[in-house]
Structures are given as C-alpha cells and as structure tokens.
Amino acid sequence: MTASGHDLSFLGWDDSLAAGLPGGTVPARVARVDRGTADVIAADGHHHARYAAPLRRAVAADPVALPCVGDWAALTWLPEGRYELEAILPRRTAFVRGGVARVSREGLSGDSQGQVLAANVDVVFVAEPALHATDFADLGRIERLLALAWESGASPVVLVTKADLVGEHLPSLLQDVAAAAPGVELHAVSSITGEGVELVRAHLAGSRTAVILGASGAGKSTLVNALAGEQVMETQQVRAGDGRGRHTTVHRELIPLTGGGLVIDTPGIRRVGLYDMSQGVDLVFSDIEDLAEQCRFSDCAHESEPGCAVLAALESGELPERRLQSWRKLQREAAWMARRGDARLQAEATRQWKIIHKSVRGRYRP
Template sequence: MTWLSLSMAHVFFPVLLSKGSLPLTSLDLTTLGWDDTFAAELPAGSIPGKIARVHSSGAVVIVDGHEQHIEYSSRITLPCVGDWVAVRDGAILTVLPRRTALVRGGVAEDSLSQTLASNVDVIFVVEPSSLEGRRGDPNLGRIERLLALAWESGAMPVVLLTKSDLVGERIGEIVSNVMGAAPGVDVHPVCSVTGDGVDIVASYLGVGRTAVLVGPSGAGKSTLVNALAEDEVMETQQVRASDGRGRHTTVHRELFVLPRGGLIIDTPGVRRVSLAAGGEGLESVFTDIEEIAENCRFDDCAHIGEPGCAVIEAIETGELPQRRLDSWFKLNREAEWVASRTDARLRQERDRRWKVIHKEMRRSGRNRP
C-alpha cells in the first residue's frame, strides 16, 4: 500500500502530504515520542501504535509509519489521543501506561471522568485576550480551573492569550492580570493573524515533544495549530457576527506532526470543565494563598474570620485580590464534592464486589460434599 493511496492520511496529516518536501519518515517512532521507557512496556510479539484520533467504535492509529483505522475489540481500556498502544495482528492488544494524562471530571452528576489526551509534555491553556462580543477580559476563573487539571496531568502548563491583536496596548495589563491567576506558569500573548508570539509557542515543542491545546470554543486553538503548522490543517470557524460567539468546529481530537518537529493535539472547545480527582492540582494553582496562609496564627485556619489570619490581612492590604480567594474557596468546595462522590462510588463498587464474593462463597458452600 503506498502512502498516497491512503486517503485517510490526507485527512489527518495534510501537512505532510501537501508540503511534499517532508520525508515520510516524519512518522517514525522517535518523532512521535517513543522512547526506551515505553519500549520496556511493550508486550513481546506486538508493535507500537500511536493513537491519532478516537471514535466511539475505534481509533486511527499510526502503526509502522502509516495510519490505520482499528476497531476496538472487547475488553481493552479505551484509548485516548496521544496513547501508545500495543498492536498485534491488526488489533489493539493493550494501552501502554500513560506518562501523563489530562483528565476532566464528568459534567453530569453520574458521568465518569474523561481522559482528553495522554503522554503530553506541555499543556497550553488557551484563553482569548478579549472576549469579543461580550466585551471582557480573559476569564481568570476558567484559567485557574484548567490549570488545576493541567497540574494534575503531570505535564507542564503554559497559558496562551490568543487574539492579542484585538486588545492593542492593553495586552501588557491583561498579561499581568493573568499572571496573578497563574503563579509559576509562563503566560504568553499570541496572535495567529500576524504571527506574533507563534515562535514562542513553537519553542515549547521539538522532535518527540507533545503539546495539547485546551480552552473554550472559539478561543482560536485550531487557528493556532494552522499557524504552527504553517498551513491550513484545521478547519476554523467563523464567529457569528451577532453575538461574537463561535460554533463548535473541532469535533474530534486530533494529533498533528508539526513541520519543525513536535506533536500538537487540538481538543474541541470545552463548555464546562469540572475538576477530575481530589483537586490535588489546586495547591499548585494557588501557591500564593498557600504561602500567605503559612503566616496565619492557627495551623488549621480556614481564612473565614479567625484572629490573626494572614490571608484576610493580605486581602485588606490589597496584596491578594478578593476574586482570587473566592475562586480558591469555590474550587476547593468543588474538589471536596468530587472527592466525596468518588468515595461514594468506590464504596458502592466495593459493596457490589463483596456481594459477588459472598454469593460465590454461599454457592461453593452448597456445592461442598
């Protein structure tokens, strides 16, 4: 089978084909991020495959330098984009252990968490510099929430403020506001129209490195992928003029090999992101509050009016914005709720398991001579 006979390849890797100059070995294992640690996990007799796109019934997998659609067989853990899988006889045998995983919580009460992407090195938290149509600055709460997920993933978060052309000189002030919500995280303005800042984004990537873009619909993620790919690889949306809100264009998560090396994964805009696990990432998002709280008189100070509370004092002096403390309270409450829900689910599962074991014991007891 030749490369060009694979019509799929044109859909998923138009960069490689339309550029023409790139060697087909661009899909070799090293480019895709394969290394000795993954190799050590590969079951004997199987070959590695990289998940480029997932559907409900199967996945597009890069195997042996080309793409292949593989339907899931029963009993495998469902892969996500970025996963390494072991492939044998044209089937996915198993998903190799994930080095990092970006997981979001279920949106509905009973829905399960969802892994958006795995084995990424960098998570670009994408937020528009200006919420056009609704006239406003970046949504700091949304950035904090996505940063919590990003820190939990094990990958390095970076905040990108897209569409910097729309805010002109105000960009400096906007960046510094966002930095206040993202201690210890790099914050970069970027404009995919003029290309300003695109090189800085590219500098986080290189051969074998993978980044994922997360952010609301219409933030300009796909446009940025195009700018990085120096080509039109993603279909971008036209924002409706009436309210400035975008329609969802990115339907499937997709993985792209960039011409200058590195992989980038685009995710569909997320309307509502809930925290996934117990909110361990929150500590990293709110290091400023954690630091100030070390000076509270009581070790277990809840910062709700106790005497000698350093956090409240920092609010009064203006060192800490009230918004930041409110956000910290809100996300911590949510994390507690998620944790209790997870606990309840674990308890349920344990009860169910015991029921099965008891039934089995009774049955085998009856069968005993």
C-alpha cells in the same frame, strides 16, 4: 523515515515505552478515537483498529481506561489482515476531566466519572482569547484549566490568543492573567500577525506533545495551522454581535508537525469538572497557600479567624476578592469529587465481594 508513522521516535516512542510493550504486539500512537475504534499511527502507517475484548472489559470496569488521543497502544495482527487494539500502555501523563459539580440548595451534585481528554502530553497550552479591548479574560476558567493541567503531570503554559485585537490594552490584560497564573509561563499570541508563534513552537522541540485547551472561539485551530505552516484544521470566525466562537473542531486529534513536535487540538470546552484533584488547586493558588502559612492557626479556614494572613491580604487589597472566591469554589469542588470518588470505589468493592460471595456459595451448595 518521516513523522507520518514510519519512524515512531518522531511521535515520542522510546526505550522506556518499549519495555512495557506486551509480547506479540506492535506499538502505535492513538491519533483519534471513535466508539469502540481508534485511528492509530504505527510503524507501517495509519490504521483503523477495533478494541479487543480485554480492553473492552477494562473500560467497562473503569471508564478512565478508555483509549484517548495521545495514548500509546499495543496492537495485535489478526489473521483476517487487520490490527486490533489489545491494550493501552501506562500513561506518563493524563489530562482527566471529571463530571461537573453543580451547586444547588441541597449542596454539590453531579457526575464523579472521569474522562481522559489527552494522554502522554508534555505541555498543556491554556488558550484564552483577547476578543476586544472592553472584554476581560475569564480568569476563573484559566484557573480551573491550570489546576487540571498541573494535576496531569504536564507543564502548563497560558496563551492569550488574538492579541492583535487589544492594542494598547494588552499589557494590562497580561498583568491580570499573570496574577491568576503564578509561576506559569505566559505568552501573547496572534496567529494572524505571527506574534508569539515561535515562542509557542519552542515548547514543542524534538518530539514533545502539547494539547491546546480553551473555549470555542479561542483560536486553537488557527494556532495549530500557524504552527504547522499550513491549513491542517478547519477554522471559522467568531459570531458577529456577541464575539462568541463557533464549534469548528468536533473531535480531539493528534497532529504531527513537519518541523517536529505534536499538537492535540480539542473542541471548545464549555464545562470542566475537577477529577481526583490533590495538588493542582494548591499549585494554581500558590499565592494563597503562601499566605496561609503565615496564619496564626494551622487549621485556619480563612473565614473569620483572628490572625488570618489571607483575610489581612484581602483587606489590604494585596489579594483580590475574586481570586479568594475562586479558590474557595475549586477547593469545595475538589473535596466533593474526592468524596464521590471514594463512594464509587467503595460501591465497586462491595459489588465485587457480592460476586465472589455468590460464586463461593454456589460452589459449596449441597
């Protein structure tokens, strides 16, 4: 038995998942998705399965139910000799990106629909490249991705990739990133020299699944190849002149590694909106939350209130102004998404009641 699909335990299948498998179906893990179809890995190999009618109805009611890479699926064998994707098993973890909120004179606006980027993930690698010594890491992007990682239920790990390019500036760069990621493991990685690759591999022991997130040009595909020990993903150099990355990976894909574990490579993410956020932002900004507990007033907004420990830390230099502004921005966005989500649920409930009322009225019409 190998990780190619003949033994599903290599892909993370266990008894608890088997208990939720509908009768008459067989399990498979989603490796890649397309419109209305998915590439899956089952016990008898790789298959291309179309979505069954029940699944299409579920997706129409809630886009979050759309199959995604990493999902465990229930397949039904059809008489014509092919599998159909009948249902998605309950997700243990889900990395959900919301519509991106935009700030205008009228306030926040945007899309409140969620998109599941990856499911049943154990580790979220947040990759931020160190392009050259004069560049600073995008700490705001790291904080945003970490908030979503915490909310997914997986364990986040920050990777400063291309570490070989910064030389003596690496320690100060790591210090800045560590301050933006309290309580999160941080590794400097170079897929070229091999620095940190084994530390990353250790997070994939057994059949653990990781997803690598970051901007285009962060070296995600190169890292996947280093972990696999062979070229399984196409890579490109960053553009000359501006150091920006090209989009090499154009789809999410589940990649079983020969030495154990699985990795989901993703396209570069330009915009990441929060979705159904409850604790993720608080965990990313645990330093601010700890300070807030010392404020004189329990409902302190940290704007101008007397006895505000957060403002005192800002004044003393203990808390960087950039970090406080980032916290305020993500708090506003999370609150906006929660309001939009409630409005969407209320509208859906109203629509369902109208359907029921119309049905009942038609049934008893003389």
